[in-house]
Structures are given as C-alpha cells and as structure tokens.
Amino acid sequence: MANQLPISVGIGRQMDYWWTVFKRTWRGGIISSFGAPLFYVLGMGVLLGGFIEGDPDQLEGATSYLAFIVPGLVAAHAMQLAVEETTYPVMGGIKWHKTYHAQLATPLSARDVVNAHLVFVLSRVASACAVFMLVLAPFGVFESWWGPILAFFVQVLVGMAFGTVIFGISARMTSEQGFGLIFRIGVVPLMLFSGAFFPISNLGVVLEWLARVTPLWHGVNLSRMLCLDTMDWSLAGIHLLVLVAVTAFGWWFAIRGLEKRMVD
Amino acid sequence: MADHAQDRPDPLVPLSPGAAMAVITYRNYTTYKRFWKLFVTGFLEPVFYLFSIGIGVGQLIDSFQFNGQTIPYADFVAPGMLAASAFNGALMDSTYNVFFKLKYDKLYDQMLATPLTTADVARGEILWGQLRGASYSAAFLLVMLAMGMIHSWWAILALPAALLIGFAFSAVCMGLTTYMKSFQDFDKITLLQLPMFLFSATFFPITAFDGVTRWIVEATPLYRGVVLCRELTTGALSWASAVSVIYLVVMGVLGLILVRRRLDKLLLT
Numbered sequence: 222m223a224n225q226l227p228i229s230v231g232i233g234r235q236m237d238y239w240w241t242v243f244k245r246t247w248r249g250g251i252i253s254s255f256g257a258p259l260f261y262v263l264g265m266g267v268l269l270g271g272f273i274e275g276d277p278d279q280l281e282g283a284t285s286y287l288a289f290i291v292p293g294l295v296a297a298h299a300m301q302l303a304v305e306e307t308t309y310p311v312m313g314g315i316k317w318h319k320t321y322h323a324q325l326a327t328p329l330s331a332r333d334v335v336n337a338h339l340v341f342v343l344s345r346v347a348s349a350c351a352v353f354m355l356v357l358a359p360f361g362v363f364e365s366w367w368g369p370i371l372a373f374f375v376q377v378l379v380g381m382a383f384g385t386v387i388f389g390i391s392a393r394m395t396s397e398q399g400f401g402l403i404f405r406i407g408v409v410p411l412m413l414f415s416g417a418f419f420p421i422s423n424l425g426v427v428l429e430w431l432a433r434v435t436p437l438w439h440g441v442n443l444s445r446m447l448c449l450d451t452m453d454w455s456l457a458g459i460h461l462l463v464l465v466a467v468t469a470f471g472w473w474f475a476i477r478g479l480e481k482r483m484v485d
Numbered sequence: 486m487a488d489h490a491q492d493r494p495d496p497l498v499p500l501s502p503g504a505a506m507a508v509i510t511y512r513n514y515t516t517y518k519r520f521w522k523l524f525v526t527g528f529l530e531p532v533f534y535l536f537s538i539g540i541g542v543g544q545l546i547d548s549f550q551f552n553g554q555t556i557p558y559a560d561f562v563a564p565g566m567l568a569a570s571a572f573n574g575a576l577m578d579s580t581y582n583v584f585f586k587l588k589y590d591k592l593y594d595q596m597l598a599t600p601l602t603t604a605d606v607a608r609g610e611i612l613w614g615q616l617r618g619a620s621y622s623a624a625f626l627l628v629m630l631a632m633g634m635i636h637s638w639w640a641i642l643a644l645p646a647a648l649l650i651g652f653a654f655s656a657v658c659m660g661l662t663t664y665m666k667s668f669q670d671f672d673k674i675t676l677l678q679l680p681m682f683l684f685s686a687t688f689f690p691i692t693a694f695d696g697v698t699r700w701i702v703e704a705t706p707l708y709r710g711v712v713l714c715r716e717l718t719t720g721a722l723s724w725a726s727a728v729s730v731i732y733l734v735v736m737g738v739l740g741l742i743l744v745r746r747r748l749d750k751l752l753l754t
Contacts, residue, residue, distance in 0.1 A: 248669070249669050249672060251672075252672045252675050252676055253672075253675070256675070256676060256679070257675070257679055260679045260680055260683050261683065263683070263684075264680075264683030264684055264688065265683070265688065268684070268688075268689055268693045268694075269542070269688050269689045269693075271689070271693055272546055272549075272689055272690075272693070273542075273545045273546055274545070279545060280545070286545070398520065398522070398523065401522075401523045401526075402522055402523070402526060405523075405526040405527070405529060405530060406526055406529065409530060409533055410533050413533050413534065413536075413537035413538075413541075414533075414536075414537055414541070418537060418538065418541060418542055419537070419541035419542045419544070419545060423540075423541045423542075423544045423545075424541060
C-alpha cells in the first residue's frame, strides 16, 4: 500500500461503525459478560468453596477457595470473551455480512480493519473484567489495593493474547465448523486445566508442565499473585513476557491473515 | 409395473410412527455425517470436567457422605457430570438446532409437505438427540468404570436414566423453542441453563443449601436427574429414586404434547 493511513486515523475512522455495533448488541452480551461468571463465582467459589478448607499451603497462598479462584476465573473469562468476539464475528465480516469487504473498499487497509475490531474486543473484555473486579472487591478476596488494579491489566492482556491469535485463525478459516472445535478442544480444556479452579500441582508432574506452557496459565498465575500479594517478581516478568509476545505475534498473524484472505 | 407399485408406499396413507422416525433419523444421520468431528469431541466435554473438577479440585476436598455412604469427591461428581452432560446435550439439540431448522432452514415445513405429521417430526427429532446422547452417556459410563468410580450393578440403569433426563429436557425445550422469535431469546436459555448446571448439587452436596432454597433446588428437574444417576452409580437407591423417575417421565410427556400442539399451530394453520 503506497499511502497507508496512520494507525490512529485508521482506527478512528471506524469508531462510529463499532459504536453502532455496540449500541445494537450490548444487551445480548450482558448475560455472557456478567451473568455467567457471576454464576461460576457463586456456584464454585462460594458453594463448592464451602466444602474446601482455606489452607494457604494448598491454595497457593489464598486463605479461602473463593479468594483462590476469583483471579483465575476472571482471567479465564477474559479469554473466553475474546475468543467469542473473534470467531463468529470475524467470519461474519469476511463471509456473511461482508463488512470487511465494505471497509476494505475504502482507503482503510487490512491492518486498520483488524486494529479497529481488536479495539472493540479490548473494550468488551476490559469492561467485563473491570465490573467483575469491582463487584468482588468488597468480599475480601484481595490482599492489597494496587494488586487487583494491575491484575485487571493482566486480565485484559490475556484477552488480547487470545483475541489476536484467534482472529488470525478465524481469518484463515473457510467454514464455521472449526469454531466448535476451537471451543471444545481449546477454550474448555484451557479454562479447566490452567490453574483457574485448582493449583496445577494437583495435576501431576507431566500435566503440570503442560499447563505451564499454556498462555492462560501465565495470565491466571500472574493475576493470582497480584490479587493475593504473593508476588515473585522474576516469575511475573516471565509471565508478562509470554503474554506480550503472544499478543505481538497474534497481532501480526491476524493482520497477515486478513491481508492474505482479502487483499493479496 | 404392478410389483413396483406395491413396493412403494401409498402417498395418501400416513407412515406408521416407527417408519416415520426411521426416515427422520436417516435424514439426520446423512446430514450429521459432515459434522463428525463435532460429534466425537462432544464426548470430551464431560470427561474434561470430570478430570478437572473431580480430580483436580477433588484433591482439596475430603470425601462426602451420600445416602449413608462415604464416597471420594471424584466419585461424587462423576454421576453429576453424566446427568449434566445429558442435560446440556439435550438443551443444545432441542434449542439452537431446532430453532435453526424451524426458522431458517424451514426444514419442518418441508417435512410436513411429505406424509410426515407434526407428531412424527417431534418424535423423530427427539429420538435423534437421544441417540447422540446415548452414545455420549455410554462412553462416559465406560470412563467411570475404567477409573473405578462405579460401585454397584445398578449403574447399568444409569444409561437409561441419562436418556430419561435427555428426553425430558429435549421435549420441554423443543416446545419452548417454538415460542422464540430471534437468537436473542437464547440468552434466556443460558440464564436458566447455567444456574441449573452449577446449582443442582452437581458439584457439591445438597446440604450446601438450606430452607426454601434447598426445597427449590430439590424440585428442579436437573437435581432429580443428578440424584438419580448418583443413586444408581453408588448403589444407594431409595424410594425417592422412583419419584425422580416419575417426575422426569411426566415432564417429557407433557413436553411432547406441547411440541405437537405448537408445531400444529405454527406450521399447519
């Protein structure tokens, strides 16, 4: 592209479009954004947690099961929301509603289309995580005031790591059938085995190391260390590095994917 | 020529219910073959939950008392997962899939242009869901058996129990789906599905609730199914098990009547 728009201009020109999308769809998202994780907090954290002893030695430093699962649950929820927003909607832009076709027929490039969509995903994930962390604050599950704030940024970063990579995959997929598989053999096992519900040391050595290489575990563990004030700064550095690296790769992967599919 | 005419069914005579179900099942099988990956992976979901919650979280929990028996947490959760997976599967099949066929594919309009009746459509669709559910439940029970989580011969009846749960929810949810106008209405289903899944004593004993809440939970259909499966795999049966069975049968039959009436109203008037 000879004369590409600056990134901010590229995104800015699509703000009104995504604002309209938001205004028309936010009601449908309320239950998946706020209802679902609230039910999990109640069912798993409070009710099941009532049967679990709040032993910090077994719960990675948490004094109750609720305090243990909340940081992980919010991170896992960020992943889930980001995947939802970058599967069917991306296929819609390419194949069903063809909004990307329309957008690319203007001076916007594939990069701009991806960026604006990702900003929309970011705002969805950020608002859902922020509401959650605020609602949970009075329940005494956080050990410091600054930790949960940093944990919030980590959760959003988890969302972006998954959002960008899945965008790239969706842009390369020809049929929506694959999305069912992404959820069943990707999102669900990640949510269940990346340390959100129980310490990964309960998995046994082999599976524990497998869990350690998943990006979600890095997000869950960092989020938990921040919320429970059990920081190990060198480990935190690794977590952050992994999440940033995955996001950076995903961003490139998504742009390249849409370019290949629709521009080249 | 005359021989051929005898082979072919008379188009003016309705099919027998059995023949109609066979035709619809064959149709579903033909179209579903394309989605075999989704079919196979559907079985994995309850197994993942069993390993994660039952074993991962289970290490944090002492054993539970159930009808006088002491059982490890994983053995307690597994029958809950069996019931919940029958419930979730039935819900998916009888809501999203049925809505799509009814509204977008116009599949039922097409079927009714043949000798099939609305009752055939209802029975045929529910049977298909049941076949799928039965294969998942059977596989899940084998996993439980392999992991030593089954403690009684009564567990053989856990398969029909899972099917009964599937039937009851399929029938009622298919009936409710006929009232839906757009995909936005599915949020209401999630709103019912998720709390039922999480609060029906699937993951923890009913003693977590007390007073009115406990009474309400005990009256929900999924709780009846969960307890029934748990009673069967642990062998701790009681007369309350019969209540669960009757409850689910009545629910399913009422659902079937509703589906038939609604399809008559939507498609034949």
